[in-house]
Amino acid sequence: MRVCGVRNIRYAFAAAGLVLLISALILTAHLSTNNLEFSQYNTNWNGTSQFFSGLDRHHTVMVTKSTQLEPYRGEALLLILAPYRMPDDEEITAYQKFLDKGNTLLLADDFGTGSAILKQIGSRITITRGNLSSVDRQYADPYTVVVYRRGNSTLFSHCNTLITNRPAAVEGGDAVMTTSVLSWVDLDGDRRLRAPEAMGQYTVIAQEDISRGRIIVISDPSIFINTMLEPDQPGDNLACIQDLIRSNRTVLVDQMNSRTRDTEGMSEILHLIRTTIPVNVLFLTLLVLAVAVVWRRKMV
């Protein structure tokens, strides 16, 4: 009878442990994500987790320091997605040198610091403020503008129709993808055309050759968010993104100025521990100390 009771207790312990373990795993998964715009740790519709998980780790480098750009010559692609701050002089110089070596810089931004960065780099392309709207749209919102291929670009060879999500308009450079003529820049944000807004064809993707390199500007970073990369999404959005990241070239993803690196809460803590070497060392040291204490207590 006693043996049977002990066995029951063991089973109860095992079941309780399993429940707690699963709860802990779910909680960790829940807390390790966030809902920050464009964050690569955000698995919601407005994050870029899907894009980042699709990157080929053998050809992808996360750039956290401008010096990481130095070794690349000719075939590398640097992605600056949704920049939120103005790069410092050192970073700007690194971008310029990166272009001088014949590489390609792709900047995707609508209402961030993209225009200012382009100007600093020496590009003539500018991103105009105001939501680009169109009659030629995908959903019941004039901001979901459909854009079409107008020019040639090796990076968008399979991209003929692209569904955008609140894009801005690009001025300057050679147009690669543009809206139809039934489009306007909604300056006052009322989703309606009012003076001085005017209908016309607007550029959403443009490119420009600078020095030996090339700058490609996409005035809608939202094409990289999870909701735009769903398999049932119409248009060639998935093909466009795969054109970018599935080539043999090295893809560098800027993590110095991009919103894609944003984290908060538990996600931030996990990210810090995982990616920051000093914190890593500190964490390991604390673990060693904890083990030492436990060992000491056992010894005594």
Add this chain to the structure above:
Amino acid sequence: MKSGVRYGVLALLVLAALAVLAISLSGPLLYSLDTDRFPSQHHVNTNALKAQELNSTTDVLPLMQDLLDYSGPIVLNIRAGDVEGAKRDLEAFAKTRRSFDNLVLKLDMTESEIKEFSESQKNQEKILSELLNTSVTLDQLASLEIQYRNENNPTMLSTIRLQGDALKTKINSLSEQYNTEAQTSVTIGKETGLDTSSGEESIREFREYAVEVSSTKPRQQLEDIPIRRSSQLSLLIYPDSVRYGDTIRCFGYFFSQYGYRIASTPDKPVTLYLDETAIGKVTTDTTGSYTLEFPLGRVTPGTHILHAESGTTRSDQRILTVIPIDSVTALKVTTSKVPGNVTCTGTVTSGKPVRHAPVELVLDGKKVKMATTGSAGEFKETITLPAGVHTVQARFTGTGYPVNPSESEVQTVIVPPAAISTVIYIDNSIFVLVIVFIVLGLSGAGALWYSRRAPAGAAPPAAGPAGTQAPEPEEDEGALPDLHGPALPAGAGAAAESALAERYAAILTVEGLDAACHTAYSDLASRLARDHRIARHRVLTPREMAQSCKKRPYCSAFSRLVSAYERIRYGGCDTEPIREEFEASMERTDARMRGEEH
């Protein structure tokens, strides 16, 4: 913690986890569409939009019909002189055109047709608006002509006639433009099966109105009533075509008639007028001549009349043509120490500085402040911005100046937000690295101190009564077994000191040399460990114990004891010399240890 409490906590945690799962059973989605509606300026959730349907396309044609129907009455009203009616119709036309542009429908018409129709309507609105304004101005000129004719003012009459001729030319030009644009709309309308008669009517009306206006005969000229003048004032200007900032030189003579003789008149005040506005005064010199130079400032482009007066004497009129020129507006934005404050400095030039001109400062597409240029064309103004990325631009409208409007390049200003939720990468920060290493150093030092500290539970056991077995220290789980047997209590008194020799002798008699020397070694090793604060000394070999002994007078004796101990214990030597050597070193060590303790 008691096991009952432990079980209680565990059960509570499990129940809590199960309760949370039960609550979310009805809606197991962690991230549902309802909870994922984050307002964003960057994008919208397309999953939410998928539920909505696009509208149909049938509303386009009625709107196009309205546009075609509106243009006719506008021209008719203008022709009939009903300005108010024309204004109302033009307003309705503009509203309908915007409605057309506002359509958010997918259209069956080709893109080029829609584009063409849309642009044509836009141009028609512009042309009709200009026609309305021109027509109104023409009517006003007609009224003014009557007034100046009654006043017998030839200067203003000339001005009005010049302006009237320009307006008639403009109406003819507008008629031609309108013909082209309206014809485009009519053609597209016909192709889509719309009734275009109203549009065609408007083209015909416009053309007839233009012909009507052009054929208006000038009214009878003023009668040239000879004025008997006793004095005369001449005026010459150079150059007669000028641009902003150019200097105009005006000169002439004042002379009077004395009988049949004409003589110059010195010291006569002369006032120069530009379009009846006095622009300068001068006095004739001894020869009766005068010269006045002035730079062209804020004067509208076009034709102007210059004349001079001195008392009741008036010179002939001279026509001055002012030619507009392009301008350049420059802007530089600098941040100040006050958060959010930026200083906008810049210049407006047209080859020469544009002086005392208003400059609009446009923030994010909206006019926020007016600045005024100084004598060098420079301006400076401070504006306060909220956090975020902003665009600032300076605009010179050119109103009233013979200078075309211009605007500066758009400057982007980034005002840092109060807080940005983002990971702080601390790899590059030397300061943080220093802090990390300090923390690491402190942790290491703490760990070292902690590990070297004598454990509270490792204190040597209290001495028992002489000849008795000392109590065994409590063994922890996993600790190595004591290879040296029980240790004697470290002596705090003479009894303990004498006990070692006695116990050695007793064990030697009963169990032999091996067991006796092990007992003696264990006792002395325990005392050494306490003296040197060596934790877990029982896991150390005798040689390691001997090596651990430092800077004590008994160390050399203890080393010799260990040497003999190893030969007896591990070498199996049970000879008399070895025993004597061990006993001698044991007594020496014991004595020196006691001496050390005392």
